[in-house]
Amino acid sequence: MKILVTGYNGQLGYDVVREGRKHGLDMIGSTIEDLDITNADEVTKYVHDLKPEAIIHCAAYTAVDRAEEDREIAWDVNVNGTKYLVEAAKSIQAKFLYISTDYVYEGTGDQPYTEESKILPQSYYGLTKYEGERVVQNLLENSFVVRISWVFGINGNNFIKTMLRLAESHKELKVVSDQIGSPTYTHDLAKLLINMIQTNKYGVYQVTNDGYCSWADFAKKIFEVAGSSVKVEGITSEEYPTLAIRPKNSRMSKQKLIANGFEPLPHWEQALAHYVNELKQEVQNDR
Ligand SMILES: NC(=O)c1ccc[n+]([C@@H]2O[C@H](COP(=O)([O-])OP(=O)(O)OC[C@H]3O[C@@H](n4cnc5c(N)ncnc54)[C@H](OP(=O)(O)O)[C@@H]3O)[C@@H](O)[C@H]2O)c1
Numbered sequence: 001m002k003i004l005v006t007g008y009n010g011q012l013g014y015d016v017v018r019e020g021r022k023h024g025l026d027m028i029g030s031t032i033e034d035l036d037i038t039n040a041d042e043v044t045k046y047v048h049d050l051k052p053e054a055i056i057h058c059a060a061y062t063a064v065d066r067a068e069e070d071r072e073i074a075w076d077v078n079v080n081g082t083k084y085l086v087e088a089a090k091s092i093q094a095k096f097l098y099i100s101t102d103y104v105y106e107g108t109g110d111q112p113y114t115e116e117s118k119i120l121p122q123s124y125y126g127l128t129k130y131e132g133e134r135v136v137q138n139l140l141e142n143s144f145v146v147r148i149s150w151v152f153g154i155n156g157n158n159f160i161k162t163m164l165r166l167a168e169s170h171k172e173l174k175v176v177s178d179q180i181g182s183p184t185y186t187h188d189l190a191k192l193l194i195n196m197i198q199t200n201k202y203g204v205y206q207v208t209n210d211g212y213c214s215w216a217d218f219a220k221k222i223f224e225v226a227g228s229s230v231k232v233e234g235i236t237s238e239e240y241p242t243l244a245i246r247p248k249n250s251r252m253s254k255q256k257l258i259a260n261g262f263e264p265l266p267h268w269e270q271a272l273a274h275y276v277n278e279l280k281q282e283v284q285n286d287r
Contacts, residue, residue: 001025001026001053001054001197001198002025002026002028002050002051002052002053002054003020003025003026003027003028003052003053003054003055003056003197004028004030004047004050004052004054004055004056004094005017005020005027005028005029005030005055005056005058006030006035006037006055006056006057006058006059006085007030007031007057007058007059007060008029008030008031008034008058009031009032009155009156010058010059010060010062010155010156011151011152011153011154011155011156011158011186012058012099012148012151012153012186012189012190013029013056013058013059014029014153014154014155014156014186015153015154015155015186015187015189015190016029016056016058016186016190016193016194017029018190019187019190019191019193019194020190020194023194025194028050028052030046030059032059034046037059037077037081037082037084037085038076038077038080038081038084039084040080040084043081043084043085043088044084044087044088044091046088047085047088047089047091047092047094048088048091048092051092051094052092052094053094053095054094054095054096054097054197055085055088055089055094055095055096055097056097056099056193056197057082057085057096057097057098057099058099059077059081060077060078060099060129060132061073061074061076061077061078061125061128062125063125064103064123064125064242064244064246065242065243065244066243067123067124067125067128067244068123068124068125068243068244069243071124074124074125074128075128075131077128078125078128078129078131078132079128079131079132079135082098082132082135082136083135083139086135086136086139086140086143087139089140090139090140093142095142095143095144095197096136096140096142096143096144097143097144097145097146097193097196097197098132098133098136098143098144098145098146099146099148100129100130100132100133100145100146100147100148101125101126101129101147101148101149102147102148102149102150102181102247102250102252103121103122103123103125103126103129103247104119104121104126104129104130104133104147105117105118105119105120105121105247105249105250106118106120106121106122106247107122107245107246107247107248107249107250108247108248108249109249110180110249110251111249111251112251112252112253113206113249113251113252113253114206114252114253114255114256115147115203115204115205115206115256122244122245122247123244123245123246124244125244133145133204137204141202142200142202143202144196144197144201144202144203144204144205145203145204145205146193146196146204146205146206146207147204147205147206147207147252148184148189148206148207148208149181149182149183149184149208149250149252150181150182150183150184150208150218150250151183151184151186151189152183152184152185152186152275153185153186153187154186154187154275154278154279154282155186159183159215159218159219160222160272160275160276160279161279163175163219163222163223164222164226164228164279166230167223167226167228167230170230171229171230171231172230172231172232172233173219173230173231173232173233174232174233174234174235174239174240175215175216175218175219175232175233175234175235176214176215176216176234176235176236176237176239176240176246177214177215177216177217177234177235177236178214178234178236178237178248179214179215179237179246179247179248179250180212180213180214180248180249180250180251181208181212181213181247181249181250181251181252182208182209182210182211182212182213182250182251182252182268183208183209183213183218183268183271183272184207184208184209184265185209185265185268185271185272185274185275187271187274187275187278188209188265188266188271189207189265192207192262192263192265195262195263196262201260201261201262203256203260204256205256205257205260205262206252206253206254206256206257207254207257207265208252208254208265208268209265209266209267209268209270209271210254210264210265210266210267210268211267211268211269212251213268214234216232216233216234216235218268218272219232220232221269221272222272222276225272225273225276226276
């Protein structure tokens with residue numbers, strides 16, 4: 001199976017390509033240099049020349065706070081870019097898998113969201129990602145929409161790398177403790193996506209590693225696993241204001257995923273331990 005993966009320079013796209021190759025699939029990862037998804041003509045030509053049987057769309061404008069101000073570009077990448085790719089996929093009858101986010105929900109209460117929960121994005125980024133979902137679903141029947149959260153992978157920046165960097169210069173850190181969700185390890189998610197794209201079980205899914213935690217819980221575990229003695233003090237979202245509103249409740253149920261016969265991802269603590277090893281391995285390989 002020939003699969004085009006956008007966002008190859010990003011966290012998820014990189015691991016999806018890597019995982020697909022392990023399975024002997026013909027994986028083509030595109031970066032913004034190969035294909036700027038906001039250029040409609042370029043997208044049409046690239047996809048028509050390549051003729052993939054499936055597209056896993058991982059590229060996105062992901063700077064959540066900046067999106068509040070750079071609205072035009074965030075919309076262009078997340079909505080228009082998605083539309084051009086979907087139209088191209090449709091014209092060659094390729095399957096399509098779109099990556100979305102917990103930010104499509106309001107993020108209140110304490111119950112896990114389901115795929116059918118009310119959509120009410122609180123940030124511009126969340127709005128553009130939901131509009132991207134609508135483009136996919138309105139134009140294509142053979143499509144998957146996968147809502148994920150709190151992503152970490154080897155290729156790119158994420159919360160874990162930030163915490164480990166801060167640990168080098170701090171004895172104590174203040175981390176938000178009233179936002180609850182689930183980390184998602186791109187290595188685990190990539191395995192699932194490669195499996196999913198080879199099925200016809202189309203639809204919307206929520207996928208993250210198992211278990212819920214706050215950012216403060218996550219940070220404490222990161223330092224424990226990495227053998228760091230940094231202390232974590234929990235603070236409220238109000239004490240750490242950001243341009244974009246973050247959901248306080250990012251809990252997402254994985255019941256639909258399981259009911260459709262997919263293997264759920266391991267617990268986030270297991271994923272974290274694996275990731276910290278992966279980071280250590282990378283450092284050794286760089287030496
Ligand atoms: N990160 C999270 O915590 C999180 C949470 C929920 C959902 N998601 C979703 O998960 C997916 C993957 O996220 P990620 O963390 O892997 O993102 P990422 O590391 O920021 O990667 C996104 C990639 O998209 C590329 N891109 C941006 N504009 C483009 C354009 N016009 N044409 C082509 N490529 C373009 C970026 O290129 P450059 O490298 O040149 O900027 C980057 O390599 C995204 O759909 C994101 O919305 C992420």
